[in-house]
Structures are given as C-alpha cells and as structure tokens.
Amino acid sequence: MYDYVIIGGGSAGSVLAARLSEDPSVTVCLLEAGGRGDGIFARVPIAAAAVIPGYVRSANWLFSTVPQAGLNGRRGYQPRGRGLGGSSLINAMLYVRGHARDYDEWAALGCEGWSWNEVLPWFRKAEDNIRGVDDLHGRGGPLQVCDQNWTRPINQAFLKACEQNGHRQNDDFNGPRQEGAGVYQTTQFWNGPKRGERCSAAAAYLHDVMTRRNLTVITEAHVSRIIVERGRAVGVAYRFGKEERVVRAGREVLLSAGALQSPQILMLSGIGPADHLTSLGISVVADSPEVGGNLQDHLDYTMIFRSPDTDMFGMGLMATRDLIRAANEWRTERMGHLRSTFAESGAFLKTDPALDRPDIQLHFVVAMVDDHVRKMHWGHGYSCHVCVLRPHSRGTVRLASADPSAAPLIDPAFLSDPRDLATLRKGARMMAGIMAAPAFDKYRGSELYPVGQSDAELDAAIRARADTIYHPVGTCRMGSDDAAVVDSALKVNGIEGLRVVDASVMPRLLGGNTNASVIMMAEKIAAAIRVERLSARGQPSSRAEASKSGLHFA
Structure with a gap:
C-alpha cells in the first residue's frame, strides 16, 4: 500500500x-515498463540517432500507425521512449514551450488554471x-537548459538563408516573441558532474532521489490495468517478468503513460467508449467516449541534400574518423559534437502574414535524416523539416485486443482535414525557398528527392514521404464539459482517486515541441496535489498564494 501510485x-x-x-510523510510508488534510463545511449545526446530508428530497441516502443489514407495507405512510424525519462530519453532535447496564446486558448476552452500567465511560474x-533569471526564465530548477556552443557552421548559413527570404533572426524562441529563425536551446546538463549529457526528465528529477525511503521505483513493470472498486481507483495490476502483481493506492493513482498508452491503459481498465470495450470483452467501468479520441500530431515533411562539405554528420571513412575524435572529446571533456541534437537550429514562421502567430515550424538538421534515420545514405549532407503546428485533423487510439502486451491501434488520421495539406504545402514552399537561398551555395549538393513545381507534384511528395515529428497529444482531453476525459485538475471524470498527467490531456496541440510543456504540467499538478493534501489535513495551505501560481481546486 502506497499513498500514490x-x-x-x-x-x-x-x-x-x-x-x-x-x-517524507507520504509514500510513492512509480511503475515503469522500461529500464532505468541511465545507460550510455541515454546519456550521450547523439545516441538518439541509434535509438529512434530502433537500432537500439530497449529504449523504444517502436510503434506504428494503422494505414494512413492521407499518406497513400502507408503505416507511419511512432517511436516512443521506454524507460525512466520516457520520450525525453530519445527526443532532440529542444526546449520549446509553444506560443503563449496556445495556453490562453486552453483556458478559453474551459481549462481553468491553464492560461499563459498561470502556467509560466511552473x-x-x-x-x-x-x-539566468528574468520574467520568462528560471534558474535553480532541476531541468538544465543550455545554449548550444558546439553547433556546426552550416547553421549560420541556415539563419542567413532565412534572412535572405525575409525572416528575421530570433535568439530565444521562449522569449517575448516566437517568430523568426534561430538556434534552439536544449535540455542538456551545462553545469555539474553530468555536464555534456542529456538532461532527460529522469536525469533531472528522479535518478538522484531514488534512494528516498518513501519512494519505490519498479522498472520492467508492464501495467495491465487500473483496479477500480466502487467508482474509485484503488490500485494497479502489473506484470513483472512472468509474475502478475498488484500495488494498492491509498490516495491516488496517477496515470502518466503518454498520449498513446494512457488511453490504452484506461480502456484496458474498462474506462472508455463502451461499444469499443464490449466488442473486446472488457467490462465497462465508466463509459467515457472521448478516451482515445482527439489524437493530434505534428506531420512533418523533409527536404534532404547531399553536400560536398564534410563538417556535418555522415557516413564514410572521414565521418567515422570524426566520430571517433568527437567521442574521445565527449568522454574526456564532455564537449564536442556528440552533444549535438542534430536539429540544431530552426524557425517558427507564418504562411500568411495576417496570422496572429506562427503556424509552421522548421527543424534544420546537420545530417541527411531520411525516414527517421531508417534509410541511410553514404557521404555527408543536411536536411530541413517543416511541420504544421496546429493541425485540424483528429485521430484515435484504440485497443487491438484485451491483451495488455498488444500495441495500441494508432490512427493520427494525417491529412484527413484538407486544411492541413494546404498549410503544409505552403510551408514546404517556404522551406524550399530558404534551401535555395545563396547562403547555401557553398554547401549545396544534389537533392535526394527533388520535386517538380506544380502543387500536384508537391502534394504527391508529401503523401509519399511525410510522417510524424513525434508530438502526439490530446487522447484524454482536459475540459470543463461533460464529455471531457479529465477536469482542469486532471482528475478523471466519473472515477475518484485517478488523474491523468501527460500530453494526452492537452485539448489542442501546442505550437512547438511538447516535452517542456509536459514537465510544466507535472510540476503544476504535483504542487496542486500537495496543497489539496494539506488542506484536507486542516493545515494552512495558503490558497491565495496557490491561486496566484495557477493552482485550482476541483
């Protein structure tokens, strides 16, 4: 028995x-299906290039989508991190919060306490x-955020090319304005004994406190279902090796399995669309039709170029020599190009100047990244990605069967809304203009997948090659309406003692990478739980002070 599971x-x-x-007065149990997330492939930043495509399988769920009608019937690839740290073990480490108006829209949709001014403190x-510290940035928290002082020179060509296309530079995408082109800040250790390593959420928050007497962390624990008795979540059943185990929760069960697996676990537990559950022989605990609905993701299209310049990541004898040199530099000094995110710079741009905020994002990558690094090319090169930041298409996550070990059925329904294709087409045209700018003349070689000038040819290329850039959200939607899966305190409607805390609760996708926002949400809810607990004990909890930080009580 623990207070929180x-x-x-x-x-x-x-x-x-x-x-x-x-x-210290409460007990906490954390169940994780993967490992500790502290091995060499978790600590070396560029090792993600081996984990994302599945060359190192232990830290990746390696999911696929169902066939996508909008992508010529192709199955999309959905890599998700497995282990303490989750997808922060394998992501590009880009620290991006999204646009302030995204959060104000959440609040306008009925998500009380989630406006920009209320989430900024977290x-x-x-x-x-x-x-350092200013009105928008913090110092002294667990998550180290650093500038990239090891970027390849070609990033300056990208920034210059953006200027040549009329886009101004921006040295802080989390500053007063998001629009423009710049070098990303990253979640890497810049100070202390882990300097140079990936600062995953587990490395930032968890690894150093796992010896606390009131904290039990169980890895390799695959959750089967949440146990609900008389309308209250009271425990969790999980598989450890071949053994079935149960852990009980005296206060709350907190579900943080991500946008793809949180709805899966809810449905396995009988919480979800009743007709879907009964079709699989699962007893309905709570009919919640929107569980697994509202799936949104950033669809990404890539231009890839070979280059005569060898000062980039590549394949070949020279590339191998450079990699060995960089590995030694990282091992001895925790510096050098093994710190790279690959996606070192980028831009937030508007496809229409009249828009109130950027609607596309570019990731400029110092390597030829083709099909999630699953297609390898000899030599050196670079690539640029464009994605639609606020897609209109909505998909689903459903169960393939009642077997907890079966992967979920993931259907992002990419390009099911024609507005997304129109925006991605405009974004791809803008990206092509940047890639053709004179700033790239010294770097430019042949393009791997050249496309003709017509809209029909570009649309065909998008449908043939576009795929996720790893930001699924929305499948346990937060809101104040009766259909919402969770309320503004992220408590599951219709079930006591159960919350969902992860990207699945986002009502709409943010205009940017999602990891920083998930960490913010967990900080906010952890503080809310503490205040609720103190209030229940009759202890002074300073509700006014809590309210100033955006804490609200259900």
Whole structure:
C-alpha cells in the first residue's frame, strides 16, 4: 500500500515521483515498463540517432500507425521512449514551450488554471537556464537548459538563408516573441558532474532521489490495468517478468503513460467508449467516449541534400574518423559534437502574414535524416523539416485486443482535414525557398528527392514521404464539459482517486515541441496535489498564494 501510485516514469511521471516524495510523510510508488534510463545511449545526446530508428530497441516502443489514407495507405512510424525519462530519453532535447496564446486558448476552452500567465511560474520553477533569471526564465530548477556552443557552421548559413527570404533572426524562441529563425536551446546538463549529457526528465528529477525511503521505483513493470472498486481507483495490476502483481493506492493513482498508452491503459481498465470495450470483452467501468479520441500530431515533411562539405554528420571513412575524435572529446571533456541534437537550429514562421502567430515550424538538421534515420545514405549532407503546428485533423487510439502486451491501434488520421495539406504545402514552399537561398551555395549538393513545381507534384511528395515529428497529444482531453476525459485538475471524470498527467490531456496541440510543456504540467499538478493534501489535513495551505501560481481546486 502506497499513498500514490504513478504509472509511467516518463517526463511527467519522473517529475511527479520526485516532487510528491519530497514530503517524507507520504509514500510513492512509480511503475515503469522500461529500464532505468541511465545507460550510455541515454546519456550521450547523439545516441538518439541509434535509438529512434530502433537500432537500439530497449529504449523504444517502436510503434506504428494503422494505414494512413492521407499518406497513400502507408503505416507511419511512432517511436516512443521506454524507460525512466520516457520520450525525453530519445527526443532532440529542444526546449520549446509553444506560443503563449496556445495556453490562453486552453483556458478559453474551459481549462481553468491553464492560461499563459498561470502556467509560466511552473515553466520557470522547472528550469535551470544557463542564461539566468528574468520574467520568462528560471534558474535553480532541476531541468538544465543550455545554449548550444558546439553547433556546426552550416547553421549560420541556415539563419542567413532565412534572412535572405525575409525572416528575421530570433535568439530565444521562449522569449517575448516566437517568430523568426534561430538556434534552439536544449535540455542538456551545462553545469555539474553530468555536464555534456542529456538532461532527460529522469536525469533531472528522479535518478538522484531514488534512494528516498518513501519512494519505490519498479522498472520492467508492464501495467495491465487500473483496479477500480466502487467508482474509485484503488490500485494497479502489473506484470513483472512472468509474475502478475498488484500495488494498492491509498490516495491516488496517477496515470502518466503518454498520449498513446494512457488511453490504452484506461480502456484496458474498462474506462472508455463502451461499444469499443464490449466488442473486446472488457467490462465497462465508466463509459467515457472521448478516451482515445482527439489524437493530434505534428506531420512533418523533409527536404534532404547531399553536400560536398564534410563538417556535418555522415557516413564514410572521414565521418567515422570524426566520430571517433568527437567521442574521445565527449568522454574526456564532455564537449564536442556528440552533444549535438542534430536539429540544431530552426524557425517558427507564418504562411500568411495576417496570422496572429506562427503556424509552421522548421527543424534544420546537420545530417541527411531520411525516414527517421531508417534509410541511410553514404557521404555527408543536411536536411530541413517543416511541420504544421496546429493541425485540424483528429485521430484515435484504440485497443487491438484485451491483451495488455498488444500495441495500441494508432490512427493520427494525417491529412484527413484538407486544411492541413494546404498549410503544409505552403510551408514546404517556404522551406524550399530558404534551401535555395545563396547562403547555401557553398554547401549545396544534389537533392535526394527533388520535386517538380506544380502543387500536384508537391502534394504527391508529401503523401509519399511525410510522417510524424513525434508530438502526439490530446487522447484524454482536459475540459470543463461533460464529455471531457479529465477536469482542469486532471482528475478523471466519473472515477475518484485517478488523474491523468501527460500530453494526452492537452485539448489542442501546442505550437512547438511538447516535452517542456509536459514537465510544466507535472510540476503544476504535483504542487496542486500537495496543497489539496494539506488542506484536507486542516493545515494552512495558503490558497491565495496557490491561486496566484495557477493552482485550482476541483
């Protein structure tokens, strides 16, 4: 028996476990299906290039979508991190919060307490930014955020090319304005004994506190279902090896398995669309039709170029020599190009100047990244990605069977809304203009997948090659309406003692990478749980002070 049982040790789960166990009077159990997330492939930043495509399989769920009608019937690839740290183990480490208006829209949709001014304190609390403290940034938090001082020179060509196409530079995408082109800040250790390593959520929050007496972390624990008795979540059943085990929760079960697996676990537990559950022989505990619905993701299209310049990542004898040299530099000094995110610079742009915020994002990559690094090319080169930031298409996550070990059926329904294709087409045209700018003349070689000038040819190329850039959200939607899966405190409607805390609760997709926002959400909810607990005990909890930070009570 524990006070709190957390399902999933990813970005949200790591934060929740660390923050809740700060109170020695409560007990916390964290269940994670993967490993500890502290091996060499988790610590070396560029190792993600081996984990994302599945060359190293232990830290990746390696999911696929169902066939996508909008992508010529192709099955998309959905890599998700497995282990303490979750997808922060394998992501590009880009620290991006999205646009302030995204959060204000959440609040307007009925998500009380989630406006920009109410979430900003939790972003600042989480981060230890190398740039120091100001109105928008924090210092002293667990998550180290640093500038990239090792970027390849070709990034300056990208920034110049953006200028040549009329786009101004921006040295802080999390500053007063998001629009423009710049070098990304990253979640990497810039200070202390882990300098140079990936600062995953587990490395930032969890690894150093796992010896707390009131915190139990169980890895290799595959959750089968949440146990609900008389309308209340009271425990979790999980598989450890060949053994079935149960852990009980005296206060709450916190589900943080991500946008693809949180709805899967809810449905396995009988919480979801009743007709779908009964068709699989699962007893309905709560008919919640929107569980697994509202799936949104950033669809990404890539231009890839060979280059005569060898100062980039590549394949060949020279590339191998450079990699060995960089490995030695990282091993001895924790510096050098093994710190790279690959996606070192990028841009947030508007396809229409009249828009109130950027609607596309570019990731400029110092390597030929083709099909999630699953297609390899000899030599050196670079690539640029464009994605639609606020897609209109909505998909689903459903169960393939009642077997907890079966992968979920993931259907992002990419390009099911024609507005997304229209925006991605405009974004691809803007990207092509940047890639053709004179700034790239010294670097440019042949393009791997040249496309003709007509819209029909570009649309065909998008349908043939576009895929996710790893930001699924929305499948346990937060809101104040009766159909919402969770309320503004992220408590599951219709079930007591159960919350969902991860990207699945986002009502709409953010205009940017999602990891920083998930960490913020977990910080905010951990604080809310603490205040609720103190209030229940009759202890002074300073509700006014909590309210100033955006804490609200259900």
